[in-house]
Amino acid sequence: MIKNNNVLKSCLTVLAIYVFAPITTLLVFAIIIGMMISGAIKNSNEFKKTAAKSSTNVISKIKGLEIIRDCGTAQGILQIKISDIIRYSEEPKSYFSDVGKSVIEKIDFAIAEENIKAILIIVDSPGGEVTACDEIYNMLLRFKKSRADRKVFALFKSVAASGAYYIACASDHIMSMPTAVIGSIGVRMSTFNVYNLITNIGISEVTVKSGNSKDLLNPFQPSRSNDLEIIQKIVDDMFTRFTKIVSNERKIDLTNVLEIADGRVMTANDALNCKLIDSIGYIGNYYDKIDELLGEKLSVAQFAPKITFSSIFEYSISKLNLRLPFHTKPDVFYYLWSSSEL
Secondary structure, three states, X not given: OHHHHHHHHHHHHHHHHHHHHHHHHHHHHHHHHHHHHHHHHHHHXXXXXXXXXXXXXXXXXXXXXXXXXXXXXXXXXXXXXXXXXXXXXXXXXXXXOOHHHXXXXXXXXXXXXXXXEEEEEEEEEOXXXXXXXXHHHHHHHHHHHOOOOOEEEEEEEEEEEOHHHHHHOOOOEEEEOOOOEEEOOOOEEOOOOOHHHHHHOOOOOOOOOOOOOOOOOOOOOOOOHHHHHHHHHHHHHHHHHHHHHXXXXXXXXXXXXHHHOOOOEEOHHHHHHOOOOOEEOOHHHHHHHHHHHHOOOOEEEEEOOOOOHHHHHHHHHHHOOOOOOOOOOOOOEEEEOHHHHO
């Protein structure tokens, strides 16, 4: 009888492992897919409503744009959102945003389109990779230099820190929402060192190299002071570039910039006092301010979302709030507010 009970228990265990567990897994996946489909349908309907909008503006006839403020003008303002961590990659697009590439393509479009007189960047980002931020900044300068009457404006929402602020320095006027967090002027580069860990478990690493610094910051070797000095020199050079751009673009004495360029963030009021921004307000107020600065009231347009399976899938995935444990790459230099990685 005992043997029979043991056999029965074993059978039930096997049944649970090979039958019930897969069924449970399938049910979980079914729930997730249902959430995705529900979000996709909702998002698709939103896209269709956007696509249904029409206007008589010349700017509205530009393929891929939708009007968000219609003033009946031929020329207009292109509104571009800059959010999340800013990076640039030529890799195939995934649901992890490639903000840098997208923004650069939109600015390049604006440079070539004669009916776009100004760019308004809506900033909500902690910064990002040094090169990606610098390229966007320079693309905005190219836009302004492409025609004498062209201007760039920036509006800060929740966060405009480090590389995001670097980009905004190309603007002719910066407005911040009252509760935005601004600043974090500085550079950082992070890496891992696991030398003590692998030594304790009896693993060693051998590298054949042509020079002492060829395996700079090798995570499997003890940290070397010379390596850190080399990296610090690079960080310092990038920091100098950042502070000079802030000083030159914002017309602030470099000494005053260096006093606040220790990585700190600040409120909109403090940023206004430090001359990092020009005014405080909301998007409606800013449209009026831009009209005043341009001397005319122009229509405002933005890129309409494309109704594709990929865009619907990405929207649905984003609603699941999936995040990687490390969404910055090691051994890459960043203009980034570090607490935004938590």
